[in-house]
Amino acid sequence: MLNKFLPGEYVKSIYHISPFVLKEKGIKGIITDLDNTLVEWDRPNATPKLIEWLNEMKRHHIKITIVSNNNEERVRIFSDPLNIPFISKARKPMRAAFKKALFKMGLEREETVIIGDQLLTDIFGGNRMGFHTILVMPVANSDGFFTQFNRKIERRIMANFKRKGLIDWEDSH
Numbered sequence: 453m454l455n456k457f458l459p460g461e462y463v464k465s466i467y468h469i470s471p472f473v474l475k476e477k478g479i480k481g482i483i484t485d486l487d488n489t490l491v492e493w494d495r496p497n498a499t500p501k502l503i504e505w506l507n508e509m510k511r512h513h514i515k516i517t518i519v520s521n522n523n524e525e526r527v528r529i530f531s532d533p534l535n536i537p538f539i540s541k542a543r544k545p546m547r548a549a550f551k552k553a554l555f556k557m558g559l560e561r562e563e564t565v566i567i568g569d570q571l572l573t574d575i576f577g578g579n580r581m582g583f584h585t586i587l588v589m590p591v592a593n594s595d596g597f598f599t600q601f602n603r604k605i606e607r608r609i610m611a612n613f614k615r616k617g618l619i620d621w622e623d624s625h
């Protein structure tokens with residue numbers, strides 16, 4: 453059961469994820485979380501660095517959908533200027549939003565990677581459906597109200613993984 457929380461890969465930030473490596477693995481699409489994955493949870497818009505990363509993915513024909521548990525206003529204000537499709541109020545780790553994102557991109561789950569900063573929503577949701585999963589370190593040290601509870605559970609799972617040597621991030625969250 454606990455293994456369903458173990459990310460396929462983990463990197464410090466999305467900027468360590470390159471389109472070349474994704475393509476080698478047959479990945480054609482990204483389903484990404486928004487808050488504390490792409491930007492800080494309380495930053496309304498994308499940074500220039502993020503826009504460059506997104507554009508690089510687009511240049512390599514890797515499709516992107518933002519799937520967030522946050523409300524529509526937050527996710528729309530962020531995604532619309534970038535011209536990136538999104539699903540808000542996704543209720544991750546529930547399956548429905550992931551399925552919808554796949555359908556919209558016209559991809560199979562084996563061709564798609566889930567990227568996110570939370571084990572309980574992004575990684576668990578992706579793993580249980582057979583997606584590739586990549587965990588990133590949260591961009592900010594703080595979280596929105598509803599995430600704070602999940603983090604408590606996450607810290608215990610993370611400690612367990614570290615004890616077993618499955619994850620060796622030196623500074624944990």
Ligand SMILES: [Mg+2]
Pocket residue numbers: 485486487488489568569570
């Ligand atoms: Mg997040």
